Amino acid sequence: MPTAWLVVFVLAVSAIGYIAGRRRALNSAGGDSRALHSLPVYYGFNVALSALVPSLLVLAVWLLAQPMLVENRVSGMIPAEAIPESSTLGLVMSDVRRVAEGLDIAVQQGALSEQEARAIRADVTDVRARLGDLGVALGSDVRSEVLSAAQRYRQITATGHLLMTLVVAALTLGGLGFAYARTNKDFRARNVVERGVLALLILAASLAILTTIGIVLSMLFETVNFFRLHSWTDFFFGSTWAPNFRGDSELSILPLLWGTLYISFIALLVAVPVGLFAAVYLSEYAHGHVRAFAKPLLEILAGIPTIVYGLFALLTVGPALVRVFGRGSEGLLGVDWMSGATSVLTAGVVMGIMLIPFVSSLSDDIINAVPQAMRDGSLGLGATRSETIRQVVLPAALPGIVGAILLAASRAIGETMIVVMGAGAIAKFSLNPLESMTTITTRIVSQLTGDTDFASPETLVAFALGITLFVLTLGLNVLALYIVRKYREQYE
Structure with a gap:
């Protein structure tokens, strides 16, 4: 059957x-x-x-x-x-x-x-x-x-x-x-049914925890197998990423981690100011009909597939940056700093655009949750609207805003398609944002693409990269929780 x-x-x-x-x-x-x-x-x-x-x-x-x-x-x-x-x-x-x-x-x-x-x-x-x-x-x-x-x-x-x-x-x-x-x-059918439904609800509530535990354990076991085949000192303290599937690979996470953090930092430089200023305008200055039109339009950015952002980076933003910073005398600045459309700046700018609704929408909801009495008290004491926003509203909403920023940071760290199409695939250390780099997520996909046999360090390294990324995002969440608790006590 x-x-x-x-x-x-x-x-x-x-x-x-x-x-x-x-x-x-x-x-x-x-x-x-x-x-x-x-x-x-x-x-x-x-x-x-x-x-x-x-x-x-x-x-x-x-x-x-x-x-x-x-x-x-x-x-x-x-x-x-x-x-x-x-x-x-x-x-x-x-x-x-x-x-x-x-x-x-x-x-x-x-x-x-x-x-x-x-x-x-x-x-x-x-x-x-x-x-x-x-x-x-x-x-x-x-x-x-x-x-x-x-x-x-x-x-x-x-x-x-x-x-x-x-x-x-x-x-x-x-x-x-x-x-x-x-x-x-x-x-006593009711008692039996209610106990059974309670057990099902507990099972459903436990699925997320059990799934997380299963993911961590699956990565952990394969990571242990990786470190049996490859030196952990080279992985954590080496300076070169060069897998070649011939047994003499150099598999250091540091160049990938640098590219991940660099691109995420540029993305947050774009997303946080724009998203936060948009949230302040929508919640404190915009009229009702403007807010009803602008906020859904801004949130459309969150629904665009990341592959579309990748194409936008590859076909629009990258060539535009090349026209400004590259091709010698043909560039607008007359310099030759950028040789191709793929770069850290390309991926960071496009990723920042993608992250704007994550910051703006959450920050807008958090700012609106600040009690109106706090605004009225500040205005009644003679403060202007801008002073009220700077000194009363934003400090009171700071825990939620920090949470929104760290959520955007976690989203940036885990992004793949924009990096693949906008930043390139070169793992290296460099401070130049006009050069190509790559991230941890991109290398995970690359190492596990095709028919793979989990018996070589070049394949198993994907799991070591994955659990490292998990620990990194977990640290961001713990930091966000600490900040939220600290300032919540201050403003409650």
Whole structure:
């Protein structure tokens, strides 16, 4: 049974359980709902949730765990001599999955019967040709070991799917039967349902925490593997980023960290003054109809995809900066400081434009939250409007404004597409904002692009870069929390 149909089956049984549980409760009370301990709907929900929740939880866990278990089981079938020198076990397993998928497609389209797919031992070249006709491309020469592993992969997957269907169906029907048998007029259905819903709410609230823990642990384990293969002193204290996949790479984070912080700093130099001044104008000076028009128009910037900003940097801002700072006598300044459209300044300016709504919108809401009585008291003492804004409103709103700025900083540090298209891909130390540089996020994408096998430091370094970036943004959040708490006590 396909997984989608299995979900439909579980939902249908749960709906039937709701109706049956409600009806059984009323029948046990002689049709008088006043004789029931709980409202009739609680009895229906008790049966429905007993059939629905355990089965869906098991289904979700099974779908996540089965691919990993199958891959671990099948990868042991491939001998070391079956792995070409130019390939890795991960790439061979990619071919195993593609062959297995190709056999599935062939069976579904009638090109092969299920018996033929299991017993095929034809020439491997013929197998490649037949799968190629079905649109299945293979990355390397398919050997007989790969074909056997693919058949075993299909067999284990099919067996696991059958067991999953049986277990989920049994849990669904068993839960329905158990809850239905307990249903009577004296059963405390409301208490059971409310405890069950509370458990689901706790689980939902825990998902963010569990996801964060899972992300950190996954990066941490791979980072440990990286430092087993590469010196941590070179990573944290080296001065060169030069991966070459030949075992003699120099993988220092410092040039990438410098580029990340430099570009983010320029972006904040653009975003913070413009965004903060826009927030002050909209909240303190603008008329209602101007604010109603200008604020949504400003917030449109936050909805533009970052790839569009990248194109804007590459095609508009970069060439404009070259016309000012580059091409010798052809430039407006008559200098030759900028040789190409990609530079730190290009990416920083465009990223700053992207960050303006993050600063302006949040700062505007925070400034508006300052009590009007503070403004009236300042004006009543003879202060002008500008003095009130500088000495009363902005200090009172400072914690929230700092939080908005640090949120924008975190967004700038994690940006990728604008850097790829606007700043270039050169990792180096330089104070010149007209030169090309790169950032941590760009290198993470580069190191994990394509068919990768997590067995070389050049690939595993992406996880070390990721966890370093995580620690950096976490530090920004802790700093923001400290500042907010300090000034909140002062102005509350």
